[in-house]
Amino acid sequence: MTSEALSNLSHEDRRFPPPEDLAASANVKADAYDAATADFEGFWAEQADRLDWGQKWDRVLNWDDPPFAKWFEGGTINASVNCVDRHxxxxxxxxxxxxxxxxxxxxxxxxxxxxxxxxxxKAANALTSLGVTKGDRVAIYLPMIPECVFTMLACARLGAPHTVVFGGFSADALASRVEDCGAKVVVTSDGGYRRGAPSALKPAVDDAVAKLADGEHAVEHVLVVRRTGQDVAWNDDVDVWWHDVVDDQSTEHEPEMHDAEHPLYVMYTSGTTGKPKGILHTTGGYLVGTSYTHWAVFDLKPDTDVYWCTADVGWVTGHSYMVYGPLANGATQVMYEGTPDSPHKGRWWEIIEKYGVTIFYTAPTAIRTFMKWGREIPDKFDLSSVRVLGSVGEPINPEAYVWYRDTIGAGKTPVVDTWWQTETGQILISPLPGVTEAKPGSAMTPLPGIDADVVNDEGESVPDGSGGYLILRKPWPAMLRTIWGDDERYKDTYWSRWPNVYFAGDGAKKDEDGDIWVLGRVDDVMNVSGHRLSTTEIESALVSHPKVAEAAVVGASDEMTGQAPCAFVILRETAVEEADEPGEGADLVQELRNHVAKEIGAIAKPRQILIVPELPKTRSGKIMRRLLRDVAENREIGDVTTLADSSVMNLIQSGMSGSSDE
Known part of the structure; x- marks a missing residue:
């Protein structure tokens, strides 16, 4: 086994074929793969015909100046018209x-x-009255309320690119994003509700606006939705109430058709340090890619389905699969403001029962949380309406996948484990629910019209049964066009490793059948005695133990092996009491270490396992392994400002001294 390729150690034998009735009536069948391969541009032209265009394109794809793509060149379109008016x-x-x-x-x-x-x-007319014209940028800093969707679509209607900033980000983070894209207007609210209590938003906007007041990117207006009724500071020179400016506007607005390559939005990637990295998505290709994949991957039947994506609109999943994709397809969907445990731990399942949700799309971190709480909570609710389940955000552990399928999907509902990124805009690798014989934990195969592969350091395709780097050889419609204001950074970040090949930093493996397993960021790969091991596989082995709900693994420096796996484990609630009994914690740690050795091999056995009450996560649910590496290597803890709860690190550090170390 060479050190160049990711070691491919874990194995999965379970298979789940599509339900016969779903397969028979599926929107997309197996022949789509061959059709897309035979005529790549023709395939995407066919998907573009699902939308309404002002002027039809002259050319499906202009790839004359890679890595700068133009899709549906010469065509004109309005995303707002496609999401609303045409229906x-x-x-x-x-x-x-x-x-x-x-x-x-x-x-x-x-x-x-x-x-x-x-x-x-009305929102489009209001923004116009505040001086917003085509090409101006608008920042949106709102909770999950309808006005967020109204504003996004109003911006799209005007051709004013929006940047949505997650409502949990700090004033500094907001200011840096507003400054980078030069937003003229910020749309916010007095606050939102979070775990049963009002949570203020406007003070962060006030601080951000004050920071920018004397610079070239001073904000002209702050449009404020009254949501919670909290008292807010007010600046008459800048601040205006939504109900004063929007409510009395005309409900008529004549939309303009914009060039297919006109900027739709800038999305700042989470976890960036230094200068923010603004991912630019344009209009035509993005809408084609998101609407097609939403219809294909979830087998959407808009006349009968009720769809629910739980993502916050501050993340790309909320853009592509809560706003633009579903609404372009005329879907009926659920939008929920709060957290899964407020006012009780069954809130999500209660909503599914009430609205008859048929398609449900959420993140592995949420699924593992529900595993920790126990299946008796969802078992109290009627979830029989659900016919397709989706997973997004990071690779899903096989055991979490099976729990999700069995507990929420009654043991028969297909799970589509989707791989894509902020940068890709649309789902790229996923099972098709009416076609794929799915494997727990595998994203399976690239969708029709997508050319993805796993390659070695030289950019050569790796054989089945080995691992490497996940890349894309051809452009795709919803791809990012550049980094806002920085073409060189765009080329260096995504296209510099191999000529005209896209690489955004994920590792993957091909199994014996050639199906793709995403292994997370290449940064999260350990080199243990010359073997490059994925933290994801060791985490999945730990989660497959019946007492474990969630696990995070990092590679820590080791004199003997170069790096050694160190694990941080959250137990299921039924196992917590046992671990607290005298002597039981050490026994359980040893049991878990041996379990990993049995599932993967002795090489992957964690050097240390620490049982923790929580893991450090960003507000989008991603585990911050960088901070766990700091703990494992006894370093000072780095920046914790992007964590949902920074106190988690104090708990972990205080428990580290009691961990196993053999």
Whole structure:
């Protein structure tokens, strides 16, 4: 086994074929793969025909100056028209677009497509009255309330690129993003609800606006939604209330068709340090890629399905699979403001039961949390409406996948484990629910029209049964076009390793069948005695133990082996009491170490295992392994500002002295 390729040690024998009835009526069948391979551009032209265009394109793909792509060159389109107006014109104005559910119980709104059109048009007219014109940037710093969707679509209607900043980010993080893209207007609210209590938002905007007041990127207006009724500081020179500026606007707005390559939004990637990295997505290709993959991967039947993506709109999943993809497809969907455990741990399942949700898309970190709480909570609710389950955000552990399928999907619902990124805009690798014989933990194969591969250091395709780097050989419609204001950084970050090949830093393996298993960031690979081991595989081995709900593994420096695996483990609630009994903690640690050795091999056996109450996560649910490496190597803890709860690190550090070290 060479040190160049990722070691491919774990093995999965379980297979789940598609349900026969779903396969028979699936939107996309097996022949789509061959069709896309035979005529790549023709395939994407066919998907583009699912949308309404002002002027049809002259050329499907211009790849004359890689890595700068132009899709549907010469075409004109308006994303807002495709997400709203065309459904009303087709006679579906009375159809519910969004079942909005607030965190406080009994706080909900059903918004039809006709009502959505009125609200988007009023917001577009209001932004125009505040001086926003085509090409101006608008920053959005809102909780998960309908006004967030109204504002995004109003910006798209005007051709004013939006940047949505997650409502949990600090004033400094907000200011750096507003400054980088030069936003003229910030749309915010007094606050939102978080775990049963109002949480302020406007003070962070006030601080950010003050930081930028004397520079070239001073904010001209702050448009404020009244959500919680909290008292807020007010600056009459800048601040305006939504209800004063938007509510009395006309519900008529004549949309302009924009060039297919007109910027739609800038999304700043999480976890960046120094200068923010603004990912630029444009309009035509992005809408084609997101609407097609939403329809194909989830087998969407817009007349009968109720779809729910739990992602916050501050992340790309919320853009692609809560706003633009579903609404372009005329879907009825759920939008929820709060957390899964407020006011009780069954809130999500209660919502699925109430609205008859048929397609449910969430993150592995949420699934593992539910595993920790126990299946008796979802078992109290009728989840029989669910027919497709999705996973997004990071590789899903096989045991979490099986728990999700069995507990939420009644042991028969297909799970689509999707791989894509902020930069890719759309899902690229995923099972198709009516085609794929799925394997727990595998993203399986690239979707039709996507040319993905796993390669070695020389950029050569690795054989089945080995690992390497996950790359894309051809452009795809929803791909990022550049980093905002920095073409060189775009080329260096994503396209410099191999000529005209996209690489964004993920490792992967091909199994014996050639199916793809994503192994997480290449940064999260350990070199143990010359073997390059994926932290993801060791984490999955730990989670497969019946007492473990979640695990994070890092490689720490080791004099003997170069690096050694160190694990941080959250137990299922049923196992916590046992670990607290005298002598039991050490026994359980040894049991877990031996379990990993049995599942993967002795080479992967963790040097240390620390049982912890929580893991350090960003607000989007990603585990911050960098901080865990600091703990494992006894270094001073690095920057914790992007953590959802910075106190977690204090708990972990205080427990480190009691960990196993053999």
């Amino acid at each position: 009303v014109q087709a006679g579906n104005g009375d159809k519910v677009a969004i079942h909005w559910v607030g965190e406080p119980e009994d706080d909900s709104r059903d918004i039809t497509y006709a009502q959505l059109q009125d609200e988007v048009n």
